[in-house]
Ligand code: SF4
């Protein structure tokens with residue numbers, strides 16, 4: 464089956480000039496192009512020493528927002544756990560004397576399952592779970608991949624960037 | 635005599651093996667620079683110990699032999715490849731004679747050979763056996779296709795190679811590499827006297843060494859790895875070494891035939907002592923080889939692979955006629971211009 468593409472269709476194809484058909488001059492031109500690139504500034508980032516500071520729109524690992532008074536924003540509604548495509552989130556709710564009345568006793572994200580889709584952040588009514596800028600995650604054992612509240616709670620100031628970004632993009 | 639030859643073999647093997655591993659590093663650097671990357675720079679200062687790490691990695695890999703492979707041929711193929719690649723170097727003169735006391739040592743391993751050009755051509759055609767055997771004995775269709783392509787390509791381009799070479803032989807009137815080098819001593823290198831011959835030889839060297847743009851036997855996008863698909867560990871390493879040894883050999887041969895070997899113009903006029911002159915010669919030779927290596931690598935990272943039919947068209951319809959024209963031109967040049 465022969466397909467017609469812009470490369471073999473004579474109607475579209477440009478006739479090569481004699482100079483181009485000679486082939487060698489064009490090869491030299493190509494060589495000169497690559498030669499110029501030998502001396503261009505390099506794009507490589509020397510990773511462990513030079514780290515990347517992601518922009519606010521970056522979706523790193525999801526974290527729970529901790530207010531100034533040390534309490535998490537989450538009201539344990541369970542929506543994030545419900546929407547999470549790979550079922551990575553587990554929330555167990557309980558009651559509290561605080562104004563918000565409910566809080567999560569257990570909040571776990573299995574980071575080996577998380578696909579960084581950001582749905583949890585999108586669905587949360589309290590802006591309590593947001594995507595951070597952290598992208599360096601590695602575990603030596605599968606059990607290390609389950610992040611409890613100790614690892615998930617992050618002071619609000621640290622994720623202010625993302626909160627501002629969400630405020631800007633959501634209205 | 636024997637001891638002298640053995641010492642020379644030991645030195646050359648050592649130098650060339652080191653050079654091969656550093657050519658790999660050079661290739662990785664240049665490929666990185668062409669693509670605006672940095673390249674290996676972690677192992678040792680500037681990444682200079684990278685070849686060591688590469689070799690260690692290859693040594694520690696498991697040697698897998700496919701069940702459907704022809705054991706003996708599968709084993710012998712990489713050995714043929716590497717042997718041929720290194721043997722060519724035995725006739726290449728990498729310097730003038732070295733005078734130590736009363737002894738005059740010619741800086742070639744097989745210094746007595748006076749048909750060096752024939753020897754090179756003969757071995758170059760042996761090289762294809764390694765690849766074809768590897769392709770056939772692996773019992774895999776990709777390898778087989780790679781091997782077949784290789785043999786077709788080598789046979790086609792050997793003609794061009796020979797024709798390019800013939801112009802040099804005609805101009806210097808000898809098959810002896812030393813005579814060829816001396817005939818270029820006046821600074822008129824063969825690249826000037828036989829530019830078409832140089833072009834033909836250079837282009838077909840790319841085909842003979844299976845380098846891009848003619849690396850169809852390996853063509854990773856279509857043939858996985860070509861003839862060495864089914865090879866692993868040290869056997870793969872031998873093919874890998876052979877490929878780079880071949881580039882070095884080809885560069886050395888081109889230097890001898892077309893770039894005046896160890897000669898540098900105007901150096902003999904400086905009135906240096908013979909020993910210094912010899913050392914300068916060896917360095918000049920190394921420098922020229924290095925330059926050619928750079929071009930080999932540079933071309934690889936600039937020009938896309940030919941299609942198979944394009945390759946054959948170029949070989950038979952363009953280069954071969956050009957080769958014949960070149961022979962006529964060289965004869966004319968020899969008869970009328972060089973008197
Ligand atoms: S980012 Fe996606 S996968 Fe990860 S926890 Fe949130 S909803 Fe689940």
Ligand code: SF4
Nearest residue numbers: 537538540541543587
């Ligand atoms: S959606 Fe928000 S408030 Fe609801 S459980 Fe998840 S993090 Fe907590």
